[in-house]
Amino acid sequence: MTTSRLVAATLLRIYRPVVLWFWTTMAVCAVVGMTVIALSGEPSFSLWLLIAGTAAKYWLGVVGATLVSLNLRQFVANGITRREFLAGAAIFGLSAAVVFAIAVVAGHGVEQLLLGLDGPLPAGYPTMTPGTAVREFGQILPSALAFLVAGAAVTAGFYRFGAWGGLALLPAAVLPLAAAETLFGLDANLGFAVRFVPYAAAVLITLAVTALGVLLYQRVLRDVTIRPAG
């Protein structure tokens, strides 16, 4: 196993308990919420898409923010170079974003299946087809990556440059997040929607700005001093 894969696998072990906790919480909230909504009327939206789709990207933002602040020190202290850590963190982050995007889409499918057991789907419910599933995945993934990278870049700035330097870097660090939030949103039925530009352009713009965020992250951390805790 290469060192970067070892770093990614170790990060996965570290975050696995909170990932499981997160998705369990999401599932319980969606089941309870959808049951309450179904009892009071016909749901015209997907609660799963609303809560899991939104929470997943914010959660990945938090993961990105903690990558450096909680982990870089320990890995370097055990002989891992910064470059290896960044490569491993990239593999872990990309894998997490893909898994989260798949989980959101899969959860939508399960929700639709459960609603369909009781008869025809309610009017206005964002029905999932293979085409919409791909589109949902293609919308969640860039958003998730943007939040993850923004969280990581923001923390990297504060870690390296302290409070004032971190604040100065903040506008550049949050650009991926800003791009994703500007271009991807929710429609009137709380389904996923693209704003201002065509879908392909929104994806490309978000990915391009996210790539710049990755570059910023790498530049800030490639020779950063490993500070003691506290």
Place this chain on the structure above:
Amino acid sequence: MISLRELTVRYGATVAVDGITLDLTPDKIYGLLGRNGSGKTSLLSVLASYRRASAGTVTVDGVDPFENPALMRGTAFIRDQLDVTTQDRVDRVLDFAGRLRPTWDAGYAEHLTDVFELDRRKRVSALSRGQRSSLGVVLGLAARAPLTILDEVYLGMDAAARTAFYRELLADYLAHPRTIILSTHLIEEVADLFEQVIVIDRGRLLVHEDTDTFKARGVAVTGPAAVVDAFVSGRTVLSERSLGGVRQATLYGGLDPRDVERAGAEGLSLAPVGVQDLFVHLTSGAADGTHRSEALR
């Protein structure tokens, strides 16, 4: 061979390490001595690739260790504030090191946790200061890294734990020779472990030599004040103290056989000076406000 050339570390206007040039031959135990703020930790941080030097170079066998995977893998740097997640349990911290360090000896780590009576189920945050230091020793020694740097790892350890640490360090070093750098303020306790002594003062290298040579440089001359004054005239005097008509002067620099003979003939007694006393004399301020170390530069 670890080579430092004109190594300098600055924090803004503050110079922590000031142009140190030094060669460290492998497989020796080095004692790095210096007062608080003398630049020890900054120097060690550069050696361990935790930070880049502001100027100068560090090479290990001619290669820059910074971001070099093989050399960083071969370095264990244990600081007084451990680089671990304090919410993790001890066994998880050890498991983490075992996953990442190719030279990690899990059996030896288990032995050391027993020696230091560390509860592997306890969270790091629940350990006492001394127990955390013991965990640092476990991480440092069980890593079996070719370059092991222990920076003030004894903080909070009781006498029994420190004794166990010195015993384990020496035994493991003899079984698995490697370069060990010990930075410590408990000089007298560990001086016998050092093969070489490095003294830095205000960021500058003051002394780097074999411990025996270093010890031989210090000699306390005691006798009648006038005779002592005459004997020490022209030599480097680190300290003097008088009681009635008797004076004791601590000299820096070895005495040759003729000097020893002369001292005996004049009724002066000569006594060795311990590493700690020598260090204190070298790095403490003189009564006139100057630094004694200036005389040695």
